[in-house]
Amino acid sequence: MEAFLKMENITKKFGEVSANKNINFSVAAGEVHTLLGENGAGKSTLMNILMGLYQPTAGQIYLRGEPVRIDSPSKAVKLGLGMVHQHFMLVEAMTVFENIILGVSKDHAVFIKKDRMKKEILALAARYSLDVEIDKPITEISVGAQQRVEILKALYRGAELLILDEPTAALTDLEVEGLFRIIRKLKKENKSVVFISHKMREVLEISDRITILRTGETVKTLKKEEADADGLANLMIGKELVLSDYKKVASSKEKVVSLNGVCYQKSSKHSGLNDVSLEVGKGEIVGIAGVDGNGQSQLAQLLTGVIGPESGEVFVKAERISKYAPEAFIMKNVAHIPEDRNKMGLIGNMTVTENLMLKRLKSDEISYGKGAFLRRRAMKQSAEKLKDKYDIRCASTEQETRNLSGGNQQKIILARELEENPDLLVAVHPTRGLDIGATQYVHDAMIASRDKGCGVVLISADFDEVLKLSDRIAVMFEGRIVGIYPGENPPIRDISLAMAGKVE
Ligand SMILES: Nc1ncnc2c1ncn2[C@@H]1O[C@H](COP(=O)(O)OP(=O)(O)OP(=O)(O)O)[C@@H](O)[C@H]1O
Numbered sequence: 001m002e003a004f005l006k007m008e009n010i011t012k013k014f015g016e017v018s019a020n021k022n023i024n025f026s027v028a029a030g031e032v033h034t035l036l037g038e039n040g041a042g043k044s045t046l047m048n049i050l051m052g053l054y055q056p057t058a059g060q061i062y063l064r065g066e067p068v069r070i071d072s073p074s075k076a077v078k079l080g081l082g083m084v085h086q087h088f089m090l091v092e093a094m095t096v097f098e099n100i101i102l103g104v105s106k107d108h109a110v111f112i113k114k115d116r117m118k119k120e121i122l123a124l125a126a127r128y129s130l131d132v133e134i135d136k137p138i139t140e141i142s143v144g145a146q147q148r149v150e151i152l153k154a155l156y157r158g159a160e161l162l163i164l165d166e167p168t169a170a171l172t173d174l175e176v177e178g179l180f181r182i183i184r185k186l187k188k189e190n191k192s193v194v195f196i197s198h199k200m201r202e203v204l205e206i207s208d209r210i211t212i213l214r215t216g217e218t219v220k221t222l223k224k225e226e227a228d229a230d231g232l233a234n235l236m237i238g239k240e241l242v243l244s245d246y247k248k249v250a251s252s253k254e255k256v257v258s259l260n261g262v263c264y265q266k267s268s269k270h271s272g273l274n275d276v277s278l279e280v281g282k283g284e285i286v287g288i289a290g291v292d293g294n295g296q297s298q299l300a301q302l303l304t305g306v307i308g309p310e311s312g313e314v315f316v317k318a319e320r321i322s323k324y325a326p327e328a329f330i331m332k333n334v335a336h337i338p339e340d341r342n343k344m345g346l347i348g349n350m351t352v353t354e355n356l357m358l359k360r361l362k363s364d365e366i367s368y369g370k371g372a373f374l375r376r377r378a379m380k381q382s383a384e385k386l387k388d389k390y391d392i393r394c395a396s397t398e399q400e401t402r403n404l405s406g407g408n409q410q411k412i413i414l415a416r417e418l419e420e421n422p423d424l425l426v427a428v429h430p431t432r433g434l435d436i437g438a439t440q441y442v443h444d445a446m447i448a449s450r451d452k453g454c455g456v457v458l459i460s461a462d463f464d465e466v467l468k469l470s471d472r473i474a475v476m477f478e479g480r481i482v483g484i485y486p487g488e489n490p491p492i493r494d495i496s497l498a499m500a501g502k503v504e
């Protein structure tokens with residue numbers, strides 16, 4: 001098969017760090033080629049080079065057999081390349097239509113042209129069954145819909161090769177099926193796809209070939225038929241991965257948190273709480289299962305003091321909460337692994353040390369007087385300890401966190417939140433976007449906290465994760481808790497039905 005794309009001996013250095021080392025990678029027309037590798041292995045970097053966002057330190061790219069120099073994203077688009085980035089790049093204040101035509105037409109005054117473009121876009125959307133509401137602002141559509149907009153945008157610009165960088169990390173199972181239908185349609189039209197994902201099941205389902213990267217180097221390229229989940233995992237991490245199996249525990253009499261008939265915007269099915277009652281015992285993990293957007297975010301916000309209930313009460317360690325503010329919850333020793341680590345968990349342009357010490361910075365421990373210099377040194381020392389203990393891989397603790405890979409960013413949050421032995425941990429999608437090794441690390445850390453007596457509320461759209469970790473499982477549907485089930489030998493069918501709102 002003639003390669004549509006060939007990347008030859010690609011090397012990329014960021015100062016001391018070699019993100020890509022002599023990588024060889026090719027994609028045929030009509031092929032889905034997956035890039036697999038741990039967090040920080042260099043997947044996004046390689047694709048950002050292809051899209052003209054970075055210049056390679058060395059190496060050569062060929063398209064349709066011809067050597068090319070891709071010195072800007074617009075050049076990449078001209079050459080028929082399109083990318084849906086790991087973090088979407090849509091302009092939130094603009095509508096779907098405005099985002100899709102952004103940069104295509106400089107001639108804004110011509111309404112007839114816009115009219116024609118809209119028709120073309122709608123026809124394209126229909127052809128690929130990309131269901132989008134073209135005149136809605138980006139802020140009003142779901143994450144899945146935003147992704148369809150990104151795909152449509154790339155196709156409208158004439159992409160022959162589409163790069164999907166972790167497209168499924170924030171999608172529901174149903175949305176993943178929809179995405180796979182689109183990918184299969186692209187294949188039929190002889191278009192190429194580069195797919196990036198940490199989920200083995202998906203990788204094995206959709207790929208024709210799989211290339212594994214480890215610490216910036218190509219380890220191996222396999223045909224789908226040659227691959228299986230365990231083998232891929234071992235190639236990725238370079239050693240055998242032993243999966244943990246966790247024991248389930250009984251609920252303690254002592255409660256760390258109790259919700260009593262809590263309501264918040266209860267008429268809103270997708271962002272409200274309707275008469276929610278729930279208790280979490282000391283040393284117990286209660287998993288919240290459910291399709292995203294059934295009140296889970298509001299439950300997490302309530303448990304961390306971001307919002308307060310309109311009626312009903314909340315008790316933390318038997319004490320009734322009267323003040324709903326994040327600081328008040330932090331003072332009650334409530335820890336939080338937030339939904340969106342980039343928006344809520346870390347401050348990207350602060351260093352690893354500063355991010356690790358964020359919570360302590362707020363307390364009186366840090367003074368800005370004569371001792372400030374010594375304090376900084378002490379801070380750096382404790383950061384170094386945490387870096388080792390939580391296996392945070394970074395060039396230095398003085399590095400800004402925004403350039404760290406997803407898994408290492410999450411470990412910083414984990415270190416900061418778990419180190420103080422919290423009484424309650426509210427963990428929201430704690431392993432979203434993490435590789436297998438990092439996921440296992442986070443799971444082990446959560447179980448260790450539980451075993452030290454921490455009560456955990458685990459909110460996750462990943463059903464397997466909920467089943468694996470939870471001592472009890474509560475199902476949320478349209479703002480209500482519709483059922484509570486044991487974590488030991490869970491009745492999976494009943495739980496699945498409850499997640500779809502079907503409770504006998
Ligand atoms: N702009 C940058 N400046 C400095 N270092 C960077 C930059 N971008 C990436 N890196 C480093 O390059 C390495 C590869 O990062 P990259 O984002 O390509 O990994 P990845 O395989 O996409 O990981 P993930 O699965 O977490 O998305 C990491 O060590 C990262 O810290």
Ligand SMILES: [Mg+2]
Nearest residue numbers: 043044045086
């Ligand atoms: Mg990446």
